[in-house]
Amino acid sequence: MPELPEVETMRRGLLPVVGGRIVAVRSTKCRRKPIAVVPRLGAFRRRVVGRKVVAVERVGKRVVLRLDSAEVIVFEPRMTGLVLLADPPTNEHLRLRILFQAGGWRSPGGRRRRRASELYYWDRRGLGSVRLVSDGEFTRLYGAGRLGPDALAISADELRQRLAGSRRAIKVALLDQRAVAGIGNLYASEILHEAGIWPLARCDRLRAVDWRRLHAAMAAVLNDAIRFEGSTLSDGTYRNALNQAGSYQNHHRVYDRQGQACRRCRSATIQRIVQAQRSTFFCPGCQRRHDGRPPAAHRAPGSRRATPPPGGGVQ
DNA sequence: CATATGTCCTGAGAGC
């Protein structure tokens, strides 16, 4: 489930293609329903072959190859998509191959490749897509009108401004890419735990202190996750561009830990609930409901993971 | 306008 940290890790792994020239595009013999390649292969190939990649960028949960033709290739991995410079996990779900001119980039060992280098788009469930759009279309599709500011770039004020009017639960609102871009189901739970915010709290009932903590927690959790190259869950799907697993899953505090003791307070048990048809995980000890009443001053300011808060149970 | 629900997809795991 590539979210911001996973997609950012992909982006960094793809940087070696900058300067590379595309010499061929192939779909694969994947018998299954092909993923959406827009436009269809013929037109796609005609427009990208011969072009050079000038930058690799990330927009929300998508990876973008910027070409020297004022066009961009947008990879949208959704649940199970991978963009790889190494051999894919299996041949079965390989969807698209983009060949680069020989010597385009150095292999992980540092040697300049003699053979043409390849970039693969692999996607087991096929919910993802690869599309080629002009710079103008790109802005229309993924610009400020459609996508909120990146979760790592948004200011505390803007975060509050964009969400505080909503009546939705904060956990649900964090998944809205038009409000803030890059957060998915896994990191929404992790961020709210780090911030000490009850996931069911309505946005319009959050206090100033909550917004400050939320903003700080977003940066802390997402940057930590990037440092560990994202989360590879038990299904093993997510891999970086070199087909290596991430390790942030070993640092999860709440996600997929229902029934286990909270790693911060060490007394409460992680709960799993469902919000908007998605799992939410939280610690009822660290993430108290407050209902807009005067804060109970139950957390020492700045004590991020040092001292357990008092008490444990919920309600 | 804001918010909620249904849809797509495959493979892992549960339950019998």
Place this chain on the structure above:
DNA sequence: TGCTCTCAGGACATAT
């Protein structure tokens, strides 16, 4: 053991 069923959650279409 082998079958059927449920579930995981990205973004978007459609409904309320």
